[in-house]
Amino acid sequence: DLYYAYVTKLMARISDILGDKARKKEYGQKFEDIKAKFLDTYVDFSDNNLTVKSGEGNKGYQFQWELKGGVWEDNSQTALLWMLKLGFYKDEEMKKALVDLLVKNIKNENPKAGSIRAKFGKNTLSTGFLGTNIIAPVLSDVGFSDVSYDLLLQDEIPSWLYEVKMGATTVWERWDSYSQAGFGDCEMNSFNHYAYGAVIEWMYRYMAGISYDEKNPGFCHIKLMPQFDTSDKYNSEERINYVNCTYQSYYGDISVEWKTRDKKLKYLSVEIPANTYAALYLPKDLVPAQSIYGVSFIGLTKHNDTEVLEFSLKSGGYVFYEEGGKLHISYKEGYLAI
Structure with missing residues (x-):
């Protein structure tokens, strides 16, 4: 839903640039509809605690994922990042709550027992192809460049510098493509993959x-x-x-x-x-x-x-x-x- 909204927002901007007012209005309304549906379906605010709930996903895909020991988790870094990037919040108070959840997830000081984050240390990534490219820019845009630097300098798995510590000369497809225990146990394990290298954009646009x-x-x-x-x-x-x-x-x-x-x-x-x-x-x-x-x-x-x-x-x-x-x-x- 978040990526659907992103593409719709792009179409509204393209229509505006091309001077197509009718399509700009159409895509703009579509974006607002997706936003309203997303907030109603996946966002829960109770007991002064905001939660971005995980979806059930495609059942066929979910089955394969669960076979490999994966779990569906609330307040994921990727979901929070895309909500902030797209403006998926009702007011500034909700935006602040989303930022707080994101920073708390990254700092990972008291992870929930049995969660994905419980397996990893403080100041670590928990993103894949759809979240890694925007995590540092979004953090900087909401005033947390210090957290972006913490992630950049982290050298424990999962992180960019962990690959360097393991002797990598190219960016891997997976955070755990190789470790002290050996090669990652997975079908896809490229050692020359672009996606996670997207942090270089942040280095140009924000560091410099x-x-x-x-x-x-x-x-x-x-x-x-x-x-x-x-x-x-x-x-x-x-x-x-x-x-x-x-x-x-x-x-x-x-x-x-x-x-x-x-x-x-x-x-x-x-x-x-x-x-x-x-x-x-x-x-x-x-x-x-x-x-x-x-x-x-x-x-x-x-x-x-x-x-x-x-x-x-x-x-x-x-x-x-x-x-x-x-x-x-x-x-x-x-x-x-x-």
């Missing part, structure tokens, strides 16, 4: 912060909002405090480099290609010291559920650095004001 404006496609208008790692040490390891990324757009290279110290931004370098412009969003605790040609401070705004400082950037290369509690701006080496 390079994104696009749907109203100005092709990166003519660039959106820059890097998400910094603000959590404490994880598994006795240092956190991510440096990122250097370049995206090759139609207009040219878009580059972002940042450094943090003590969870605070200390240095940010950006390059905006010719014939483009960008909106840059930075933490609101920074105080702009001055402006330079090509960089305009717009003010405080809200982006991705977070209050941030907004800057408008012309094409060029700029350096932002913190000193004395203030944000200073200069031109990157090799760039001049025109």
Whole structure:
């Protein structure tokens, strides 16, 4: 039902772009109908506890699944993720409850005995092909990039780095394709599969912060909002405090480099290609010291559920650095004001 709603929402957007108002209205209404039916069928709110119930599924498929020891489970990460992505909630209070359920499931501190999550540790994934691609972006969009970083840095099964720890040089089809106990016991066990590698999109769009404006496609208008790692040490390891990324757009290279110290931004370098412009969003605790040609401070705004400082950037290369509690701006080496 959730994926049906997603496809319907896409059709409404496509119809809007094509100027087909009748079909936009038709698909828009279909989306609302699916949403209402889903909330009525699968969402239960009683005793101040919200539960997203699992469906019975296709009986033939369910039978095969149960033969392999699988179980159907409420409050699954994938269901919660798609509900948040699609806006499948009645109000902000319900949205917050869904976010809380998702974060609780991921942190996995007190899993229910006999549940799927009871088999795994804290800060682990419980998603497949339909959930892994959106888990980190959705978490960032609702203000929990720290949890996205926790998942990225996890190296116990199931996780991305567990594969690396096991010697993988490509992304596997399954989280347990290989372990210390040997090869996974399953018919399908590819060691070169794209799906779980979708986290790379999050690394470009959120870690580096390079994104696009749907109203100005092709990166003519660039959106820059890097998400910094603000959590404490994880598994006795240092956190991510440096990122250097370049995206090759139609207009040219878009580059972002940042450094943090003590969870605070200390240095940010950006390059905006010719014939483009960008909106840059930075933490609101920074105080702009001055402006330079090509960089305009717009003010405080809200982006991705977070209050941030907004800057408008012309094409060029700029350096932002913190000193004395203030944000200073200069031109990157090799760039001049025109």
